[in-house]
Amino acid sequence: MRFTKKDILDIESLEPNEISMILDTAYGMKEISERAVKKVPTLRGKTIVLFFQEPSTRTKLSFDTAAKRLSADSLSISKSSSSIVKGETLIDTAKNLEAMNPDVIVLRHPSSGAAHLIAKRVRASVINAGDGIHAHPSQALLDMMTVREKKGKIKGLKISIIGDIAHSRVARSDITGFSKMGAHVFICAPGTMIPMGIENLGCTISPNIETCIEGADIIMMLRIQKERQGNILFPTEREYAMLYGLNKARLNLAKKDVIVMHPGPMNRGVEISSEVADSEYSLILEQVTNGVALRMALFYLVAGGGRHADSD
């Protein structure tokens, strides 16, 4: 099978066999990161632009590391260093980037659909590194990679996602991805953080955190974005932690071999207690490691062997 997608825009547009192919490729890539010399020449001569219009540390670093391990030339522009601050439109900026012949553009942008918008206008492959509250496909793929690695499968698992679903692109992509791969996804959040019709993406809304966690194979906690929400969606972090925080007692309701994940950055003591975050159940750092491998796989599939195989 060959990978034929030009862009990675969201999980919705990937078929289950394409997701499997990405995950399989990522396991292969992981081995490279474990070598003493962590670099292969696969994407030598390819140019990857990291175009981040929203603050990001780990995602950007992860994409950058992935590009370098494959010997691609990566260059990055951010909002403050781009002409966007001078009033240039996103499409104009993208076309200017295009004129420099990059092979891949990785875009993070505060508007939902931004990656879709530029993907239609440029020849380069576009990888969506997070658009508004819409999608964060590489995060969902690395979550699936981590789960499949630990559990040997995704199908049939109970996945519990807890936290601000409404404002989380990670949640949308995870719900879509895990349900597409045959898992049973349950979500739980205050009413203010559950968007209308979320069940259509493939999940069940649990009435409380205990029901949501009971018998779970995977618990995924989402970051409470204090900076975005003021106090209209929940009264205090203290009360949020009382109702929706993951602590040791709640963790005991899950399966014995449950694993706990978090896309980061964590608010310790709010959505997750330190005790749980640092426990042997936590795979939070493993997610970061897998993130690099997964992003190497995406670069390879859109710019390397797969899609462009017979073009040179």
Place this chain on the structure above:
Amino acid sequence: MQTLIKGAHLLDPGNIDGKKGIFIKDHLIEAIVDPDDIETKTYIETRSDTKIIDAKGMIVVPGLIDIHVHLREPGQEYKETIKSGLLASARGGFTGVCSMPNTNPVNDNRQVTKFIINRSKELGLSKVYPTGAITRGSLGNTLAEIYDMQKAGIVAVTDDGKPIENANMMRRAMEYCKGLNIPVFVHAEELSLVDGGSMNEGPFATFWGIKGIPNAAESIMVARDIALCELTGASVHFCHVSTKESVEAIRQAKKRKINITCETAPHYFTLTDADVKDYDTNFKMNPPLRSEEDRLAIICGLSDGTIDLIASDHAPHSVVEKDVEFDMAAFGIIGLETSLPLSLKLFHDKFLTLEELINKMSKNPAKIIGINNDIKPGNLADLTIIDPDVAYEINPESFKSKSKNSPFSGMKVKGRVFLTMVNGKVVYLNGK
């Protein structure tokens, strides 16, 4: 100069319904005659220089009026000018349109009103019946000089584009307008509930990750202003009604004999939020495309008379505002050149009789802004001739409007304008 329109079916609801010939002399309707009388020349002389318009198989109706149009001039001529907007009006079959006051500067004083009226008269195309702002700068703080604008020619007031957030301000505006006998057009929107949303709240907004606007953002304001209308007794007209809750609130208020009217736009009975796809900003307008349930409620409201009229909310925007991220894109779509064929679908689908449709696109809007457009001798010859059955595909490239922001590109429709006549002058004729 004399013109004869012959061979057509003449439909002026409540007045005439049958095969008739119409003689037009200069600006006015001269006579309406039976077909036989044309042949025998017993009624009126057809002279050698009489211009004959053969409208066999067509329907002649009183000139259509669109009471919700953004002409953009002065100030945003790159989107639309009075000229391009009126060419689009003529092509769409509208002999008259109400311009919205959110130009730059805002039409909140007689100078801007005069400018719009003079410019449109100079052009000799479709007519403009301007609306003026309720509050200065449409900022919602202080009343504009409504009487002065009324003398200059405005037919209604509105802060369209924005709500008047302060209920007491709206109350006072209604009381003041009641005294002037001028209707208040309400843009019903509760901004705190819109909260940065850019499409209808629901499963599709969730799917695309776009912040939603709940139905209540509209209906809560409709309910407020029904209450204020009841309090003040003003003439209140609700613009662009899009939700089932608003329709129901208006239905109940009308049962209580409250002095309100309302409009909807063709997109609200043609499209739903399920049609918003791939972040296509031509599907972004305010209020947003709602659910299928709302769409059906709008059609019911039109059928049972709750919704008095159809207006396009023609809102031209250039690619500068539209070829951008969905949440950054301007709200609004153009509609002058698609309004009639989309509305005719309600007739073809038997939701409305042709008579009801013409009431909603001509007679009722005329009544609200206080003009008499009956087809009768002595009245100005403002007429629209419709070819109701011709099938074609909508192509924005053929539009006269300067902007092309239409979600209806490629849609198959039935029925088009054959001719538009304003003051006895043909301003649009079949494809020209």
